[in-house]
């Protein structure tokens with residue numbers, strides 16, 4: 469585990485720890501774990517693509533989009549220092565398979581937890597991110613990096629990624645390379 473001064477406790481943000489076969493997605497349902505992540509809604513697919521298909525290393529997640537399934541979501545609870553600002557960076561794309569209308573939206577939510585498991589509201593602890601999959605193919609996956617900034621309110625923080633549902637089909641946002649660091653220039 470990285471223990472440098474800017475590191476934080478997020479585990480397996482690259483979704484590499486669960487073993488799956490090549491080119492055959494494995495589906496996970498609510499309550500199941502994908503390595504250190506917990507599926508909290510809908511369906512989540514873990515892909516092991518060809519080299520270059522994921523944003524980092526070999527595997528990435530695809531959240532279900534909502535037309536046929538409930539929208540997918542995953543969560544991980546990490547140790548945080550109250551009052552410290554954090555950057556959560558991640559890569560997203562939509563595998564469009566040549567279709568024209570493929571704008572999808574992912575929401576990121578941070579919620580504080582105290583030692584008794586009680587939830588604590590975090591100001592600005594929710595943000596949504598749209599990604600356009602036009603022109604994206606399995607060989608040109610078009611990963612884009614986004615950043616979510618939050619200030620921890622307690623000693624633990626739950627970080628949740630949720631697909632915003634659409635009514636067009638079940639295609640959802642792909643997610644990979646999630647990293648958490650203390651925001652540069654802030655002191656603990």
Ligand SMILES: [Ca+2]
Pocket residue numbers: 481482483484522523524525526527528644645
């Ligand atoms: Ca990965």
